[in-house]
Amino acid sequence: RTLRIGLIPGDGIGREVIPAGRRILEALPSSLNLKFSFTDLDAGFETFQKTGNALPEKTVETLKQECDGALFGAVSSPTTKVQGYSSPIVALRKKLDLYANVRPVKSVGNGDKGGKVDLVIVRENTEDLYVKEEKTYDGPNGKIAEAIKRISERASFRIANMAGEIALRRQRVRKTGAESIHQKPLVTVTHKSNVLSQTDGLFRETARNALAQSQYNSIGVEEQIVDSMVYNLFRQPSAYDVIVAPNLYGDILSDGAAALVGSLGLVPSANVGDGFAIGEPCHGSAPDIQGQGIANPIATLRSVGLMLEFLAEEKAAAMIYKAVDGNLEEGKVLSPDMGGRARTEQVVEDVLKRL
Amino acid sequence: RTLRIGLIPGDGIGREVIPAGRRILEALPSSLNLKFSFTDLDAGFETFQKTGNALPEKTVETLKQECDGALFGAVSSPTTKVQGYSSPIVALRKKLDLYANVRPVKSVGNGDKGGKVDLVIVRENTEDLYVKEEKTYDGPNGKIAEAIKRISERASFRIANMAGEIALRRQRVRKTGAESIHQKPLVTVTHKSNVLSQTDGLFRETARNALAQSQYNSIGVEEQIVDSMVYNLFRQPSAYDVIVAPNLYGDILSDGAAALVGSLGLVPSANVGDGFAIGEPCHGSAPDIQGQGIANPIATLRSVGLMLEFLAEEKAAAMIYKAVDGNLEEGKVLSPDMGGRARTEQVVEDVLKRL
Ligand SMILES: CC(C)[C@H](C(=O)O)[C@@H](O)C(=O)O
Numbered sequence: 001r002t003l004r005i006g007l008i009p010g011d012g013i014g015r016e017v018i019p020a021g022r023r024i025l026e027a028l029p030s031s032l033n034l035k036f037s038f039t040d041l042d043a044g045f046e047t048f049q050k051t052g053n054a055l056p057e058k059t060v061e062t063l064k065q066e067c068d069g070a071l072f073g074a075v076s077s078p079t080t081k082v083q084g085y086s087s088p089i090v091a092l093r094k095k096l097d098l099y100a101n102v103r104p105v106k107s108v109g110n111g112d113k114g115g116k117v118d119l120v121i122v123r124e125n126t127e128d129l130y131v132k133e134e135k136t137y138d139g140p141n142g143k144i145a146e147a148i149k150r151i152s153e154r155a156s157f158r159i160a161n162m163a164g165e166i167a168l169r170r171q172r173v174r175k176t177g178a179e180s181i182h183q184k185p186l187v188t189v190t191h192k193s194n195v196l197s198q199t200d201g202l203f204r205e206t207a208r209n210a211l212a213q214s215q216y217n218s219i220g221v222e223e224q225i226v227d228s229m230v231y232n233l234f235r236q237p238s239a240y241d242v243i244v245a246p247n248l249y250g251d252i253l254s255d256g257a258a259a260l261v262g263s264l265g266l267v268p269s270a271n272v273g274d275g276f277a278i279g280e281p282c283h284g285s286a287p288d289i290q291g292q293g294i295a296n297p298i299a300t301l302r303s304v305g306l307m308l309e310f311l312a313e314e315k316a317a318a319m320i321y322k323a324v325d326g327n328l329e330e331g332k333v334l335s336p337d338m339g340g341r342a343r344t345e346q347v348v349e350d351v352l353k354r355l
Numbered sequence: 356r357t358l359r360i361g362l363i364p365g366d367g368i369g370r371e372v373i374p375a376g377r378r379i380l381e382a383l384p385s386s387l388n389l390k391f392s393f394t395d396l397d398a399g400f401e402t403f404q405k406t407g408n409a410l411p412e413k414t415v416e417t418l419k420q421e422c423d424g425a426l427f428g429a430v431s432s433p434t435t436k437v438q439g440y441s442s443p444i445v446a447l448r449k450k451l452d453l454y455a456n457v458r459p460v461k462s463v464g465n466g467d468k469g470g471k472v473d474l475v476i477v478r479e480n481t482e483d484l485y486v487k488e489e490k491t492y493d494g495p496n497g498k499i500a501e502a503i504k505r506i507s508e509r510a511s512f513r514i515a516n517m518a519g520e521i522a523l524r525r526q527r528v529r530k531t532g533a534e535s536i537h538q539k540p541l542v543t544v545t546h547k548s549n550v551l552s553q554t555d556g557l558f559r560e561t562a563r564n565a566l567a568q569s570q571y572n573s574i575g576v577e578e579q580i581v582d583s584m585v586y587n588l589f590r591q592p593s594a595y596d597v598i599v600a601p602n603l604y605g606d607i608l609s610d611g612a613a614a615l616v617g618s619l620g621l622v623p624s625a626n627v628g629d630g631f632a633i634g635e636p637c638h639g640s641a642p643d644i645q646g647q648g649i650a651n652p653i654a655t656l657r658s659v660g661l662m663l664e665f666l667a668e669e670k671a672a673a674m675i676y677k678a679v680d681g682n683l684e685e686g687k688v689l690s691p692d693m694g695g696r697a698r699t700e701q702v703v704e705d706v707l708k709r710l
């Protein structure tokens with residue numbers, strides 16, 4: 001099988017980590033019978049500055065027509081307001097209907113603060129405040145701006161199903177004897193329905209209904225108001241297995257969870273739709289370290305694994321995770337964000353040799 | 356001077372901690388020349404169940420006409436959707452135009468995880484998604500619900516001014532020789548304007564303009580996107596002094612910050628308007644421990660201090676903070692959430708004897 005992969009480095013350190021993603025795909029053993037072809041694609045703030053469009057139509061069309069999956073690096077957010085600029089990753093998620101943003105956060109070795117962590121945040125990826133329907137008008141005392149937060153039954157149902165499937169899959173992997181801090185699958189539904197009774201109320205109710213389906217019988221279901229979710233995430237992170245949340249809460253929770261394992265540079269994500277997945281490291285473009293060759297490639301390498309999982313190549317994914325975990329457990333070849341001194345290049349080499 | 360204080364215990368442990376608030380006011384030394392009169396007022400889920408209204412008109416009118424300040428306990432959120440019920444504290448904040456929610460989070464002694472913390476979250480308290488303008492309609496694939504997120508220049512400006520004033524006040528207190536981890540006042544503006552360019556963009560721009568006024572010359576101003584704010588809050592909490600945020604982010608950030616100091620049971624808040632303040636512990640009604648007499652009264656006692664600060668009784672406030680810090684530094688009479696065995700009553704006694 002040949003998988004056709006779009007490579008969208010974007011801005012900043014996106015350009016330093018996406019090549020690492022390509023390298024690990026090329027280094028997978030031939031016994032897997034997997035081949036890859038690559039297409040370089042543009043997006044990001046620099047693309048916007050050159051062409052007036054942060055997400056060229058060509059990028060979207062190539063992904064739709066000629067790719068099975070993709071890797072996305074990062075995009076710079078302009079530090080002041082720039083007319084007409086709008087985040088290409090948010091647009092891409094919607095245009096390809098990548099309705100789930102899956103973000104596993106796992107401590108390897110002793111973890112950092114707060115002990116063992118092995119959870120995954122399943123974030124709705126197409127609606128909520130990310131519909132970006134905003135308007136501004138003049139009020140009696142200055143400007144007033146409004147944004148729409150939209151929650152649909154359909155999107156809430158499918159994201160909760162995705163959370164259910166992921167909880168079952170994690171349980172299956174544990175049954176193969178993989179070490180784990182969890183005994184039993186658990187999905188935690190996060191919302192703020194004590195204030196937003198209709199929107200978050202719909203999310204909560206729909207998610208509960210989805211998870212009450214008989215195929216999810218073996219899964220424990222709990223819920224948490226988003227503010228206490230953040231509190232509990234920090235107090236007892238080991239209690240959580242799968243967390244499902246609307247778009248914005250998922251965004252915030254995944255950065256919060258990343259803080260628990262020492263560095264955003266470790267945390268991968270996949271933007272997942274039906275039959276398509278884009279791997280994307282959770283760190284941003286990191287202008288403070290760009291161009292120095294010291295970006296942590298781990299988040300990208302793990303995102304490659306995640307992308308493969310969702311393209312039904314679980315075996316290849318498992319090999320990548322194992323190689324990455326080996327690097328972290330040994331803890332000798334680490335990038336500066338992890339307290340080490342290795343360069344991006346050296347971390348990649350160390351992981352590749354463990355494949 | 357006699358201050359007229361409304362007491363609104365609400366539900367759950369609110370009823371166990373608000374009496375502690377009253378007791379510390381009554382125990383203040385007569386040398387302060389402060390007297391208090393108290394009025395008991397109803398609000399909460401139980402009030403709703405009895406009367407069909409979670410926030411009786413009488414409570415609002417009494418606060419407006421006969422009180423200088425108030426203490427609010429907590430309200431239970433129903434675990435399933437209840438027709439017509441709506442959170443009384445959110446309504447109260449709006450009805451009394453208590454536009455700032457001020458939440459100081461401070462580690463005493465060694466703090467808990469992540470080292471020293473001494474920050475205050477200044478949360479806009481009247482708008483954002485808390486305007487609760489929602490609607491639900493039928494879409495092609497099931498229900499769709501929408502909520503309005505509203506950000507105004509006026510509310511953003513006054514909350515940023517409040518943050519500036521608080522930063523200056525904290526700096527003044529430090530100059531009197533109070534021990535502190537901060538050298539220089541800093542205000543961090545939190546937003547998500549990379550996605551919400553109009554609403555959060557307006558908040559960001561207005562806050563920056565407010566803080567650029569000459570009276571705030573000595574204050575450092577930074578900004579953080581809300582997701583990285585949560586990340587950084589956990590990685591380097593000691594870096595933050597004053598954090599100003601729209602309503603919902605402020606809600607989430609303050610629970611996050613509470614996790615850093617060991618217990619929500621320590622974190623106070625004040626809902627502040629022009630000439631009126633309601634002290635409110637940040638913990639909720641805690642149904643799991645209600646009626647057992649073991650609720651931590653510290654958050655309420657500190658909220659009493661905060662209320663007094665905003666009613667221009669800084670000296671009385673400082674005495675309360677000192678007594679509370681004494682209890683925590685000694686660390687002998689602590690409630691169960693802090694790993695101790697003391698009952699609410701005993702913690703209160705221990706603080707009172709330090710006044
Ligand atoms: C860059 C930004 C638009 C994006 C988001 O908010 O989704 C990022 O924070 C992420 O989590 O992927």
Ligand SMILES: CC(C)[C@H](C(=O)O)[C@@H](O)C(=O)O
Pocket residue numbers: 194195227442444445606637
């Ligand atoms: C109870 C709830 C409505 C409230 C809020 O969201 O403001 C609470 O979380 C708080 O922080 O005071």
